[in-house]
Structures are given as structure tokens and as C-alpha cells.
Amino acid sequence: MTAIRYQTATVDSLSIFYREAGTPGAPKLLLLHGFPSAGHMFRDLIPLLADRFHIVAPDLPGFGQSGTPDGMVTFDRIAEAVDRFTEVIGFDRYALYVFDYGAPTGFRLAVKHPERITAIISQNGNAYEEGLSDSWNPIRAYWQDATPANREALRAFLKPETTVWQYTHGVPDATAASPDGHSLDNFYLARPGMADVQLDLFGDYKSNVALYPAFQTYFRTHKPPFLAVWGRNDPFFLPAGAEAFRRDIPAAVVRFFETGHFALETHAAEIAAEIRSFLSR
Structure with missing residues (x-):
């Protein structure tokens, strides 16, 4: 049995909740989740890797059990908090696992x-x-014209049925996707004030797109060992986005799985096997 510890770190007066497993001293692996989830999305992956790696999976600020910063939550502020979090817990060198919102967060850390x-x-x-x-x-319409009407239109992304759809779209057998993940996500989304946090982040996502050239320069310059494991049927992030990493990192490994956005819900074992093989090299 894998022992997972559930802890909270204080980072510049902000509480960051995190899951930790594995042995300190083993190679470090930082797991960064996406919208509208939290570190619980890694509940199946962590036990499959904890024998080889020291794993930490924080809830991003404004998500899950972590605190929410005062004022507008932006991706820059999330990345700054996660950067300080890694310093507080002593993660000085680590591999990154990034998903959805975790990607622009983690790529900011890599550039810095x-x-x-x-x-x-x-x-x-x-x-x-x-x-x-x-x-x-x-969401692009809101980037281009941040009117109240365009902001209000995005509330459809916060509906419980939309969360369920994110988990099940593109999954060949929907019965293979546990309801645990989307049920907990919907619980977190329903808390007071969370809708405005998420609407702010929808608007701020344009800052991530603006940074794509900087991220790509980092890839070309440093060529980190890179593995893309992709749900082929993702309704938001197309396979072309996975293949594009090879343009800047020719040695990047790209693997597709016949599933949707939340690929770990159906393919945790397969993705863990890819990670073990990749990181052992």
C-alpha cells in the first residue's frame, strides 16, 4: 500500500494544500492539475509511481482545498505561488507533470x-x-471584448452537466469514468465566490496564449526531456498541440490514448507505464 500524506503549507500567508507520496531523496515529480479539478485528479496515478519518485501534487490557489488569493486571481499569481511553494517544501530540482491549467503554470516555472x-x-x-x-x-470572444454579456455567457462552462461532459466526452465507454472526480469538482465549483474566480481565469487565459512564443523559445533553447501523453478525443486541446512539441524538441515522445480530456480517469495505468519508461531513460 502507498502511503499518501495530506498536508498544508503556508506560502506568503496563502495556504496550499498538497498530496505527498514516495521517499524524500528519490527523484522529485511535481504534479499540476487543471480546470476545474484539484490534486485529487492524480489519485489513481500517485500510487503507481510512488515507489520510484518523491511526488507532490498541490491544489492550485483558488482550487480544491487551497486558499484563494485576495483580489483577482491570474495565471501569473498562481505560478508565483506555486514557485514559492516548491521552495518552501524543498523541491529544488524536479520533473513536471502538467495538465490543462497546470501547463501554463508549469511552463512559467520552467522559463523562470x-x-x-x-x-x-x-x-x-x-x-x-x-x-x-x-x-x-x-472564451476567445471574452478575450477580445470583455463585456458583461460575454462574461455571463461563460457561466455555461461552470454548470454541473458541463463538468460531467468534460469527463466523459471522447471516452469510448463512459462507464469506465468514475463519477468521483466530476462530483468533487462540482462541489468545489459551487462554493461561494468560486464562479468569479473561474470567470476571471477564463479571461486571463489570453495571457497564456501570449506567452506561447516564450514557452516555445524555452523548449528550443533547453530541450528538456519531454513526454506528451494525450487523450486523442480532447474537445479543448487537439492532437496537433501534442505533435507541435516535436517542432521545438525533436526528441520529444508523443503518445496518444483513445480517451478524452481527463485521460487519467481511464488510462492511469498506461500513462504511468509511459512515465516510468520515459523517466528511467
């Missing part, structure tokens, strides 16, 4: 501290415009 990053695993974590599907069009 390239010497700290030993490898990157991107699971449906995008850094190329060709990876963005038409599902982003309502």
Missing part, C-alpha cells in the same frame, strides 16, 4: 528556472495555438 526542471510530462497541456479547438471560441 530552467535549471530546476529535469523533465516535462504534458498530459493535454497545450503550448501551441494549433492545439486550441473551436471549443475555445466563447
Whole structure:
């Protein structure tokens, strides 16, 4: 049995909740989740890797059990908090596993501290415009014209049935996707004030797209060992986004799985096997 510890770190007066497993001194692996989830999305992956790695999976600020910063929550502020979090817990060199919102968060860390990053695993974590599907069009409209009407239209992404759809779309057998993940996500989304946090982040996602050239320069310059493990049927991040990493990192390994956005819900064992093989090299 894998012992997982559930802890909270104080980072500049902000509480960051995190899951930790494995042995200190083993190679470090930082897991960064996406929208609308939290560190619980790694509940199946962590036990499959904890014998080889020292794993930490924080809830991002404004998500899960972590605190929410005062004022507007932005991706820059999330990345700054996670950067300080790694310093507080002593993660000085680590491999990154990034998914969805975790990707622009983790890539900011890599650009800022390239010497700290030993490898990157991107699971449906995008850094190329060709990876963005038409599902982003309502959010793009808000980037281009931040009217109250365009902001209000994005509340559809926060509905419980939309969360369920994110977990089940593109999954060949929907009965293989546990309801645990989307049920907990919907609980967190329903808390007072969370809708505005998420709407702010939808608007701020344009800052991530603006940084794509900087992320790509980092990839070309430093060429970190890179593994893309991708749910092929993701409605938000297209397979072209996974293939694009090879443009800047020719040695990048790209693997596709016949599933959707939350690939760990159906393919945790397969993705863990890819990670073990990749990081052992």
C-alpha cells in the first residue's frame, strides 16, 4: 500500500494544500492539475509511481482545498505561488507533470528556472495555438471584448452537466469514468465566490496564449526531456498541440490514448507505464 500524506503549507500567508507520496531523496515529480479539478485528479496515478519518485501534487490557489488569493486571481499569481511553494517544501530540482491549467503554470516555472526542471510530462497541456479547438471560441470572444454579456455567457462552462461532459466526452465507454472526480469538482465549483474566480481565469487565459512564443523559445533553447501523453478525443486541446512539441524538441515522445480530456480517469495505468519508461531513460 502507498502511503499518501495530506498536508498544508503556508506560502506568503496563502495556504496550499498538497498530496505527498514516495521517499524524500528519490527523484522529485511535481504534479499540476487543471480546470476545474484539484490534486485529487492524480489519485489513481500517485500510487503507481510512488515507489520510484518523491511526488507532490498541490491544489492550485483558488482550487480544491487551497486558499484563494485576495483580489483577482491570474495565471501569473498562481505560478508565483506555486514557485514559492516548491521552495518552501524543498523541491529544488524536479520533473513536471502538467495538465490543462497546470501547463501554463508549469511552463512559467520552467522559463523562470530552467535549471530546476529535469523533465516535462504534458498530459493535454497545450503550448501551441494549433492545439486550441473551436471549443475555445466563447472564451476567445471574452478575450477580445470583455463585456458583461460575454462574461455571463461563460457561466455555461461552470454548470454541473458541463463538468460531467468534460469527463466523459471522447471516452469510448463512459462507464469506465468514475463519477468521483466530476462530483468533487462540482462541489468545489459551487462554493461561494468560486464562479468569479473561474470567470476571471477564463479571461486571463489570453495571457497564456501570449506567452506561447516564450514557452516555445524555452523548449528550443533547453530541450528538456519531454513526454506528451494525450487523450486523442480532447474537445479543448487537439492532437496537433501534442505533435507541435516535436517542432521545438525533436526528441520529444508523443503518445496518444483513445480517451478524452481527463485521460487519467481511464488510462492511469498506461500513462504511468509511459512515465516510468520515459523517466528511467
